[in-house]
Amino acid sequence: MPRYLTLGLLLAAGAALALAVGYWNISPGSFAPATVERDNARPDFYIDNARIQMLDEQGKVAYRLTAEHAVHQIEDGSTRLEQPELLFFRGENPTPWLLKANQGLVTEKGDRVDLHTDVLLQQQPDGQPQRQLTTSALTLYPRRDYAETDQSVRIEAARSVTTAEGMKLFLNDGRLQLLSTVRGQYEVR
Amino acid sequence: LPSDSSQPIRIQADSATLDDKRNTAVYTGNVIITQGSMRLTGGRVTLSTNANGELNTMVTYGSPATYQQTPEANKAPVKARAQTIEYHADRETIVLIQEAFLEQSGNTFQGDYVSYDIPRQVVDAGRGSESANGGQNGGGGRIEIVIQPRSRSNDSSNEEPATP
Numbered sequence: 319m320p321r322y323l324t325l326g327l328l329l330a331a332g333a334a335l336a337l338a339v340g341y342w343n344i345s346p347g348s349f350a351p352a353t354v355e356r357d358n359a360r361p362d363f364y365i366d367n368a369r370i371q372m373l374d375e376q377g378k379v380a381y382r383l384t385a386e387h388a389v390h391q392i393e394d395g396s397t398r399l400e401q402p403e404l405l406f407f408r409g410e411n412p413t414p415w416l417l418k419a420n421q422g423l424v425t426e427k428g429d430r431v432d433l434h435t436d437v438l439l440q441q442q443p444d445g446q447p448q449r450q451l452t453t454s455a456l457t458l459y460p461r462r463d464y465a466e467t468d469q470s471v472r473i474e475a476a477r478s479v480t481t482a483e484g485m486k487l488f489l490n491d492g493r494l495q496l497l498s499t500v501r502g503q504y505e506v507r
Numbered sequence: 508l509p510s511d512s513s514q515p516i517r518i519q520a521d522s523a524t525l526d527d528k529r530n531t532a533v534y535t536g537n538v539i540i541t542q543g544s545m546r547l548t549g550g551r552v553t554l555s556t557n558a559n560g561e562l563n564t565m566v567t568y569g570s571p572a573t574y575q576q577t578p579e580a581n582k583a584p585v586k587a588r589a590q591t592i593e594y595h596a597d598r599e600t601i602v603l604i605q606e607a608f609l610e611q612s613g614n615t616f617q618g619d620y621v622s623y624d625i626p627r628q629v630v631d632a633g634r635g636s637e638s639a640n641g642g643q644n645g646g647g648g649r650i651e652i653v654i655q656p657r658s659r660s661n662d663s664s665n666e667e668p669a670t671p
Contacts, residue, residue: 441527447559447560449527473525475560476559476560477556477559477560477561478560480523480525482522482523491526491527491528492526492527492528493524493525493526493527493528494524494525494526494527495522495523495524495525496522496523496524496525497522498521498522499521500518500519500520500521500522500523500534501517501518501519502516502517502518502519502520502523502532502534503515503516503517503518504515504516504518504554504556504562505515506512506513506514506515506516506542506561506562506596
């Protein structure tokens, strides 16, 4: 084959190769398998039948949290709870209050607990018959003895049923503020 | 109605604070309380119960707070208003305090302090002796009572007494 033909072919092949590299960005790295998109929720451990106890400054039990299944996430350090039950011990009052729900999410290193679906709070106000409070979601701040919700709330006591939209609950002195559309019914006898 | 006092009490309000320690519930924001034919309205109502949840008193504040109740079947309702209306469940009486006004089958009672015994339908106007605090509180608790005269039917044909 004449010299100029092979030289032309070589040149053409080189140009084509250069074009291909530029056009399809063929680089050694692109032949490696694409890395899987990492799911940011990466649980680092989970516990079945978890039982967590928080102590207060005097070392007495402040609250005891039990859950059928608890999954701890690395990223934000939050813990997702299945069927959480929280026993809330209130200083001198012997009977603790029970707070439970279907789902729970513990964040801010235990300073915030978001409970949702079928939230139930059983209170034993000092010297009073038991009172039951139900709502669809509740946010609890254990350190501040405070809980709140903007959902509708239903409170059943021995002789009264009260419903409202939104509530603020001060767990230490049992004060409860109902925020709007309050409807109450007291049975007299 | 005599059966009112055993009826359930229904409350409507804009907001409320329930306080177990003091067995009280404070309802605020156009509060309406009904029990049978009794109806209380006001801006703020403090409802206090005894230890096992039975009603003690309901104190209604308003400008004015109003009260209405039908004492007996097909009898004219008793109407009242005052700055403060206290309902005492045990004695079944209401006490009207400050700018009190009560109307009972046409007769009206006005003063700083009017109390009304619901079952006996007896109005007691003016400061009771036990809380006599002399003349300092302004008008010395003066009261004004207007009793409607029995209206004599003009023609003698219909003798049945004219109901007011």
